[in-house]
Amino acid sequence: MTAYVLRRLFQMALALLGVSIIVFSLIHLVPGDPVRVALGTRFDPDVHAALTKRAGLDRPILVQYFSWLGDAVRGDLGVSFRSGQPVADLLFERLPATITLAVAALFVALLVSVPLGILSAVRSGSKLDYGATAASQVAVSVPDFWAGIMYILLFSLSLRWLPPSGYVSFSDDPVEWLKHLTLPALTIGLISGSILFRFIRSAVLEALHQPYTRTARAKGLTERQVIWSHVMPNAWIPIVTVVGLQLGFLLSGVIVVEVIFAWPGLGRLALLSVQDRDFTVLQGAVLLIAFVFLSVNLIVDLLYGYLDPRVRQK
Amino acid sequence: MLFLAFALVASACSGDDGIDVSDAPADDTGDDDTSDDATGDDDSGDSRSGGVLLAAQGAEPDRLDPHLTSAFASFQVLENVYDTLVQPGADLSMEGALAESWEVSADNLTWTFTMRDGVTWHNGRAFTAADVEYSYNRILDPEAGAANAWRFGSVESVSAVDDTTLEIKVSRPTPNLLVSIGAFKGMAIVPREIVEDGTIDTQPVGTGPFKFVSSSPDQGIVLERNDDYWRADEGLPYLDGVTFTQIPDQTVKLTNLQTGEVDWVDTVPPQQLAGLEGDDSLVVMRVPGGDYHYFALNQNRPPFDNVLVRQAIATAINRGEIAEAAQFGAATANQAAIPAGTFWTYDYSPFPAADTDAAAALLDEAGVTDLTIEFLVSSEFPETVTQAEVIAAQLDAIGVAVEIRDVDFGTWLDVQGSGEFDAFMLSWIGNIDPDDFYYAQHHSDGGFNFQGYNNPDVDELLDAARVETDESARKALYEEAATAIIDDASYIYLYNPENINAWGANVQGYVVRGDNAVRFEETWLDG
Numbered sequence: 001m002t003a004y005v006l007r008r009l010f011q012m013a014l015a016l017l018g019v020s021i022i023v024f025s026l027i028h029l030v031p032g033d034p035v036r037v038a039l040g041t042r043f044d045p046d047v048h049a050a051l052t053k054r055a056g057l058d059r060p061i062l063v064q065y066f067s068w069l070g071d072a073v074r075g076d077l078g079v080s081f082r083s084g085q086p087v088a089d090l091l092f093e094r095l096p097a098t099i100t101l102a103v104a105a106l107f108v109a110l111l112v113s114v115p116l117g118i119l120s121a122v123r124s125g126s127k128l129d130y131g132a133t134a135a136s137q138v139a140v141s142v143p144d145f146w147a148g149i150m151y152i153l154l155f156s157l158s159l160r161w162l163p164p165s166g167y168v169s170f171s172d173d174p175v176e177w178l179k180h181l182t183l184p185a186l187t188i189g190l191i192s193g194s195i196l197f198r199f200i201r202s203a204v205l206e207a208l209h210q211p212y213t214r215t216a217r218a219k220g221l222t223e224r225q226v227i228w229s230h231v232m233p234n235a236w237i238p239i240v241t242v243v244g245l246q247l248g249f250l251l252s253g254v255i256v257v258e259v260i261f262a263w264p265g266l267g268r269l270a271l272l273s274v275q276d277r278d279f280t281v282l283q284g285a286v287l288l289i290a291f292v293f294l295s296v297n298l299i300v301d302l303l304y305g306y307l308d309p310r311v312r313q314k
Numbered sequence: 315m316l317f318l319a320f321a322l323v324a325s326a327c328s329g330d331d332g333i334d335v336s337d338a339p340a341d342d343t344g345d346d347d348t349s350d351d352a353t354g355d356d357d358s359g360d361s362r363s364g365g366v367l368l369a370a371q372g373a374e375p376d377r378l379d380p381h382l383t384s385a386f387a388s389f390q391v392l393e394n395v396y397d398t399l400v401q402p403g404a405d406l407s408m409e410g411a412l413a414e415s416w417e418v419s420a421d422n423l424t425w426t427f428t429m430r431d432g433v434t435w436h437n438g439r440a441f442t443a444a445d446v447e448y449s450y451n452r453i454l455d456p457e458a459g460a461a462n463a464w465r466f467g468s469v470e471s472v473s474a475v476d477d478t479t480l481e482i483k484v485s486r487p488t489p490n491l492l493v494s495i496g497a498f499k500g501m502a503i504v505p506r507e508i509v510e511d512g513t514i515d516t517q518p519v520g521t522g523p524f525k526f527v528s529s530s531p532d533q534g535i536v537l538e539r540n541d542d543y544w545r546a547d548e549g550l551p552y553l554d555g556v557t558f559t560q561i562p563d564q565t566v567k568l569t570n571l572q573t574g575e576v577d578w579v580d581t582v583p584p585q586q587l588a589g590l591e592g593d594d595s596l597v598v599m600r601v602p603g604g605d606y607h608y609f610a611l612n613q614n615r616p617p618f619d620n621v622l623v624r625q626a627i628a629t630a631i632n633r634g635e636i637a638e639a640a641q642f643g644a645a646t647a648n649q650a651a652i653p654a655g656t657f658w659t660y661d662y663s664p665f666p667a668a669d670t671d672a673a674a675a676l677l678d679e680a681g682v683t684d685l686t687i688e689f690l691v692s693s694e695f696p697e698t699v700t701q702a703e704v705i706a707a708q709l710d711a712i713g714v715a716v717e718i719r720d721v722d723f724g725t726w727l728d729v730q731g732s733g734e735f736d737a738f739m740l741s742w743i744g745n746i747d748p749d750d751f752y753y754a755q756h757h758s759d760g761g762f763n764f765q766g767y768n769n770p771d772v773d774e775l776l777d778a779a780r781v782e783t784d785e786s787a788r789k790a791l792y793e794e795a796a797t798a799i800i801d802d803a804s805y806i807y808l809y810n811p812e813n814i815n816a817w818g819a820n821v822q823g824y825v826v827r828g829d830n831a832v833r834f835e836e837t838w839l840d841g
Contacts, residue, residue: 030725031724031725031729032722032724032728033724033727033728036727036728036731037723038382039384040461041740041762042754043463043464044463044761045761046456046463047463051459054459082376082377084377084379149565149566152565156569157569160573164569164570164573165575166575167531168532259562259563260566261566262559262566264531268562272374276724277724
């Protein structure tokens with residue numbers, strides 16, 4: 001087990017290295033000069049030269065990469081060109097908002113998708129099944145920015161139930177925290193939930209048609225016992241995989257939703273750093289997102305062992 | 315001093331747009347001086363202090379060092395924290411701020427400023443002329459990386475003679491020195507200690523009406539009243555504090571205002587202006603602004619090196635339609651750069667609007683057929699994309715094809731700098747002095763003459779105007795230069811947009827300024 005985790009951690013480090021090379025190459029392939037963006041449309045050429053030199057942007061690209069990498073492995077992600085602040089500070093002050101939204105959205109997604117997915121599979125072909133499938137189709141198809149604006153116009157402007165945007169931390173005011181969280185969590189939670197619903201429904205449906213389910217029924221077990229003791233234990237594995245992927249996706253910062261709801265998360269920071277060619281921040285943000293994604297995947301893989309004794313024995 | 319007043323009342327903008335949003339609740343919409351009755355017995359006098367104003371801005375300030383940032387969002391905040399030596403008044407003429415008075419030597423090469431007495435920094439230390447010397451030398455030092463170093467092109471030295479006297483020596487007469495040091499908070503006076511200990515970006519310390527408290531992604535930027543402000547004897551500022559939050563989506567920002575989550579927003583989507591008419595809970599104020607929108611054809615690249623081709627394009631377009639499509643009427647079409655209503659206004663419109671016959675004749679004369687123009691625009695300035703689409707339709711009438719190249723602004727700047735374009739389209743903002751309107755853009759040595767305009771007569775006129783200290787002679791020189799620039803279609807000017815802010819009916823004493831500076835010092839909230 002320990003050896004397995006260590007091997008996975010080593011693979012993660014390799015993957016992160018690969019990600020850093022790809023991001024670094026891409027951002028230098030795209031035209032755009034961070035110094036020009038910072039100085040605006042009008043500037044003094046001497047100032048431009050001095051800033052370029054100070055930021056080390058006049059050095060060959062490989063030198064820039066390895067100097068960044070050397071600092072990064074020692075835990076120093078550098079300083080943002082745009083704001084003059086340490087990259088690590090910028091990332092970590094935005095991490096709580098991103099985690100809050102991701103977890104809340106996943107909560108909404110699970111709340112909707114697990115009961116509906118199981119019921120739809122068990123009563124496959126019923127009105128409930130058709131209704132839920134159609135609703136999920138609509139929810140995945142509607143663009144998130146449009147849905148977000150509609151929720152704001154309905155729940156904030158017309159009904160005045162919830163604030164239209166912004167983020168309040170839980171420690172400052174739990175009630176306001178929940179009010180501000182509801183609409184963005186609903187916007188992506190319902191989309192995420194629709195995707196999960198379809199997976200859960202098909203995973204349960206597949207398990208329902210397995211020989212062991214027929215056997216369980218033949219033994220005379222009640223339908224409830226069949227579902228919870230035989231169908232679901234087998235359906236959980238594909239479900240957990242997809243839930244893990246969804247959580248990784250939510251944690252990586254849902255840029256559009258963060259912009260609409262003025263949510264101060266990592267996605268918005270990453271977007272700003274792309275616009276301003278703030279290389280160090282973008283590198284840091286992408287690495288952090290990749291790290292979170294890979295970690296969630298590792299946790300999911302470890303969960304398999306818990307859910308399925310066969311995996312544990314291998 | 316230099317300017318006629320900008321009309322500061324909303325209804326003064328062009329009367330044919332059918333939108334009257336000037337229904338400010340109190341009688342303080344205009345430019346009447348709210349400070350003079352602060353001590354009077356006006357019935358609202360007692361309620362003029364108190365309250366924390368929640369202001370929503372569309373963009374995020376990048377950093378809070380006024381010398382290093384070039385982001386408008388940063389200046390919206392810093393305008394209320396820092397002071398400059400002089401500052402534009404309501405009519406945009408320069409008046410004293412940290413400097414109380416100034417004089418120029420007979421040879422026009424030495425400016426002597428006398429500092430205001432009793433000004434203190436937010437950290438309690440007394441402000442002196444040495445702070446100005448330090449700040450200006452920081453801007454002058456290329457190593458410091460100040461975005462506004464170019465404004466000090468003619469400055470040779472800055473030195474504090476004593477605690478209250480500052481001397482600036484210039485290499486040539488510089489009639490626009492006051493505008494250069496005062497029109498813009500990028501020339502703010504900062505205390506040495508916060509630069510040296512590195513806290514200027516995280517904990518700015520100024521002399522302005524509000525003190526910086528904190529900045530965080532969840533709380534926004536929090537400012538509180540400066541009790542020791544140098545206008546405190548006038549009761550200023552009235553507010554207890556201002557908190558800036560950042561709401562990128564324009565519709566959501568407006569919804570926040572409509573639901574009372576915020577008190578003030580920095581823009582209103584132009585397409586929603588009409589819908590806000592008659593909403594008693596809001597005030598929308600529009601004033602003619604000093605910004606201008608334009609496009610420029612690459613004169614280093616045939617056939618745009620031919621003035622007839624540029625004139626054909628300038629004749630074929632319909633500026634009124636472009637302004638209407640891009641700004642929904644919140645703009646005034648203009649064939650020149652400087653908007654109406656200022657001392658420097660020059661009303662010159664040689665091109666007929668959308669005269670396709672005349673334009674086609676000019677193209678014929680130039681012997682140009684099958685012309686395609688690639689327009690460099692950026693979605694980060696969505697109006698430029700709309701304008702390019704309208705221009706494409708208009709030029710289609712004379713058989714000229716338009717390809718729109720829409721890139722992000724970082725790329726846009728790069729392409730503009732490399733000269734690899736047919737035409738670029740953008741706007742210049744925040745200009746007051748005509749030197750800012752013309753020199754860098756149209757002088758053959760100008761740093762921003764990316765279109766490659768080269769007219770020795772214009773160079774000579776711009777060089778002469780820059781050092782001319784007689785105002786009317788200076789104005790005449792700029793008019794002559796502008797005539798050539800417009801006739802040669804170095805830039806093809808389109809329109810001047812209005813500055814628009816909106817606020818809740820409880821906000822009093824706020825005025826949208828012609829220079830778009832956001833100042834809350836005379837604002838208060840009705841209880």
